[in-house]
Amino acid sequence: MKTILWWVRRDLQLIDNETLFRAVQHADLVTPTFILDPNLIGSSYVGEKRLGFLYAGLQQLNADLQELGSQLILRKGHPLEVFEKLRSQTNFDVIYAKEDFSPFAQKRDSEVRDRFPIEFFRSPTFRHPLTVRKENGKPYTVYTPYSRAWKALPLPSEEDLLPKPQRIHTPQDLETLPIPPIPASLEKSCFVPGESEAQRRLKAFIEGDPPAIYGYRTRRDRMDLDGTSQLSPYLRYGMLSAKQAIVAAAEAMSKANRNEDHQAANTWLNELIWREFYLSILFNFPHVRKMSFRETLSKIQWEKNPTNFKAWCSGETGYPIVDAAMRQLAETGWMYNRARMIVASFLVKDLLIDWRWGERWFMQHLIDGNPAANNGGWQWSAGTGTDAAPYFRVFNPILQGQKFDSQGEYVVRWMPELSSVPIKYLLTPWEMPLDLQKSKAVVIGRDYPKPIVDHSFARERVLERFRLAKEKAEKEKGE
Secondary structure (H helix, E strand, O other): OOEEEEEEOOOOOOOOOHHHHHHHHHOOEEEEEEEEOHHHHOOOOOOHHHHHHHHHHHHHHHHHHHHOOOOOEEEEOOHHHHHHHHHHHHOOOEEEEEOOOOHHHHHHHHHHHHHOOEEEEOOOOOOOOOOOEOOOOOEOOOHHHHHHHHHHOOOOOHHHOOOOOOOOOOOOOOOOOOOOOOOHHHHHOOOOOOHHHHHHHHHHHHOEOOEHHHHHHHHOOOOOOOOOOOOHHHHHOOOOOHHHHHHHHHHHHHHOOOHHHHHHHHHHHHHHHHHHHHHHHHHHOHHHHOOOOOHHHOOOOOOOOHHHHHHHHHOOOOOHHHHHHHHHHHHHOOOOHHHHHHHHHHHHHHOOOOHHHHHHHHHHHOOOOOHHHHHHHHHHHHOOOOOOOOOOOOOOHHHHHHHHOOOOHHHHHHOHHHOOOOHHHOOOHHHOOHHHHHHOOOOEOOOEOOOOOOHHHHHHHHHHHHHHHHHHHHHHHHO
16 A cells, blocks of 8 residues: 655645645555744744744645545654654655755755655746756746747646545544644735635636736736735645646636737736746745845945834835835735835835845745745845846836825825825825925824935935946956
């Protein structure tokens, strides 16, 4: 009788789960096992809301498994120690697991491979980082040619999605730990954990009259609208497979009757490809987790200003669009991608604070915090990454707010203390005459902070610092 241990990692799903599908196909007994690794759950990059989302997802996965005659075995400790004990208890033949690409995961999996028989299956991406390469075999470092090469390969179809198993036979006498309690802070999140919710959201985004995906291209940057799929937390933990999302995007493109609808669905597909691109970067260039990808911008003279950093973190910079986004993050564990770009640019370019400070803060608070995408996004905003925005591109927070929250609905939603401010001054409340400030009970410096930095000054300062860093690096390289 063959026994396979299914090492549950970033695949909290039963539908289109190749690891589980093959385990059920190849074994008489399958033991679904999740390990609470202290190195992960105790990391300084882990946040309460994301852990809560994971724990609630494990509860839902366990309930789904029980409907199939199985159960989730929860253990705590280093994987090597946990597997040693499980081998003595189940005499498993092999471990099946989903690939992962972070430096930590690569090291951990290498250690397990040296001690136990283990087979890895489809990664968190649809295309493995080794399959999308240049003609010379080297990895892409620019998104556009990467996406072209990615799209040149065959796309998956509905027939390629693997079905949920009908039955899973699991040893019933194995001890298991209780799933840790869900923190109360998760209640303020707009995300219900679990595969069934992921499927519901995908269906709502793709179907309808008209399908929401057909408005994605024009609505995705609007912070006052729900114009995105909001599936990122589910992709992050494998409650939804990348393949199924890609199939949905491709089908929406094929069913589009208008060119603008086709383009909208293609825009969402491009966002899914960005996710794969950043995972490829992390896989091929693991040093990006700790330093700038661009060597010429690795020695920027940053401002080590904890006071300004604290103001940014708490949403008290004096710039309403920045503060609204940071307060949304603090309360819900999520924010729009446009908001992420705005606050990242403000921290790095206006406050001249090291992007790694912001990267860590995001990982500590985002429910969908993904090391690859988060790092890629921060280095893009900082201008230090692979396919980054030019370092001389500095977002103007006022203009960003005018363009993507023109009526101030987003700002007022998260900044109720500014609800009485006339729309003319909502994004620049410091420009209100003092008598108007008093009549609206929004006195700058008392009821709402003064801007902690002048944007025009900050723009000139950051351009000079980046220019000097680049010149210094080029000079040292020449020597």
